Amino acid sequence: xAKQNTVFKDAYNRTLKLIEETDSLPSEPELGGALGVSRTTxxxxxxxxxxxxxxxxxxxxKTVLRRPSKSDYFPSEETDSLSEIIExxxxxxxxxxxxxxxxxxxxxxxAREIGTGTTSVREFLIRFSRxxxxxxxxxxxxxxxxxxxxxxxxxxEVREMxxxxxxxxxxxxxxxxxxxxxxxxxxxxxxxxxxDIDNRYSEFSELDERFHLLxxxxxxxxxxxxxxxxxxxxxxxxxxxxKTNARAxxxxxxxxxxxxxxxxxxxxxxxxxxxxxxxxKSARETLLQxxxxxx
Numbered sequence: 128x129a130k131q132n133t134v135f136k137d138a139y140n141r142t143l144k145l146i147e148e149t150d151s152l153p154s155e156p157e158l159g160g161a162l163g164v165s166r167t168t169x170x171x172x173x174x175x176x177x178x179x180x181x182x183x184x185x186x187x188x189k190t191v192l193r194r195p196s197k198s199d200y201f202p203s204e205e206t207d208s209l210s211e212i213i214e215x216x217x218x219x220x221x222x223x224x225x226x227x228x229x230x231x232x233x234x235x236x237x238a239r240e241i242g243t244g245t246t247s248v249r250e251f252l253i254r255f256s257r258x259x260x261x262x263x264x265x266x267x268x269x270x271x272x273x274x275x276x277x278x279x280x281x282x283x284e285v286r287e288m289x290x291x292x293x294x295x296x297x298x299x300x301x302x303x304x305x306x307x308x309x310x311x312x313x314x315x316x317x318x319x320x321x322x323d324i325d326n327r328y329s330e331f332s333e334l335d336e337r338f339h340l341l342x343x344x345x346x347x348x349x350x351x352x353x354x355x356x357x358x359x360x361x362x363x364x365x366x367x368x369x370k371t372n373a374r375a376x377x378x379x380x381x382x383x384x385x386x387x388x389x390x391x392x393x394x395x396x397x398x399x400x401x402x403x404x405x406x407x408k409s410a411r412e413t414l415l416q417x418x419x420x421x422x
C-alpha cells in the first residue's frame with residue numbers, strides 16, 4: 128500500500144499541474160494514459176480533487192472550480208518519480224525471486240503490484256533490455272538473463288570513468304549549491320547506520336544508491352545520470368544476492384563512503400580522486416566476488 132500511496136501522490140501532484148492550465152479534465156482512460164497510472168489510481172486522484180473542492184466530478188464531466196495553491200500539493204519528498212518507484216519495485220521483485228538467470232518477470236503483475244499502468248512498466252523494461260540484462264518474451268513476459276564476469280568488467284570500466292569525472296566536478300560546485308546540504312544529510316545517515324550496523328546493515332544498499340547518485344548528478348551530464356540506472360541495478364542489488372559477509376562488507380563500504388565524503392567537503396582534487404578510486408576498486412572486487420560465488 129505504501130508504494131501505491133507514493134504513486135497516488137505523484138499522480139495527484141501532476142494532475143494539479145494540469146488543473147493550473149485547463150478548465151476541465153479528460154476522460155479517465157485518457158488521464159490514466161497521460162499520467163501512466165491505473166484507472167484505480169485515477170479514480171482515487173479524482174475523488175481527492177472533489178473532496179478538496181478543486182473539481183466537480185459528475186460522471187464524465189470533471190469541471191475545475193479553482194486553481195491549486197501551493198498547500199494543495201504533496202511535499203516533493205513524498206512523491207518519488209514514477210520511474211523511481213517502478214525501478215525500486217522491479218529490483219525488489221528480482222531480489223525476492225533469488226535473481227536467478229531464467230527468472231520470469233510479468234509486466235502485468237509488476238504494474239498491479241505498484242498500482243501503475245502497464246505502459247510505464249513496459250517502457251522501463253525496454254530501457255533495461257538494451258543492455259542485455261533482460262529479454263522480451265511473448266505475452267507480457269520478460270526473462271532475466273543474468274550477469275557475466277565480462278559484463279561486470281565492462282560496466283565497472285565505464286562507471287569508474289563517469290564517477291571520477293562527476294566527483295571532480297562536485298569539488299567545484301558553488302558554496303551555496305544545494306548538493307552540499309544533501310551531502311551533509313547523507314553523511315549523517317552514514318554515521319547513524321554505522322553506529323547500529325549489526326541490526327541495520329541490510330539498509331546499506333538504498334543509502335549507497337542515494338550517495339552515488341548525488342555524486343553523479345554533479346556532472347550535469349544527462350548521459351552520465353541516465354547511465355546510473357543500470358549501475359544501480361547491478362552494483363546496488365546484484366551483490367546482495369550473495370549474502371556472505373554482508374555485514375562486514377557493508378561496514379567497510381560505509382567507512383569508505385565517509386572518507387570519500389570528507390574528501391568532497393575538502394574540495395581537494397587529489398584527495399577526492401584518491402578516495403573515489405579506492406572505493407570504486409572495492410566495489411569492483413565485491414561485484415566480481417559475488418558473480419564468482421553465484422556462478
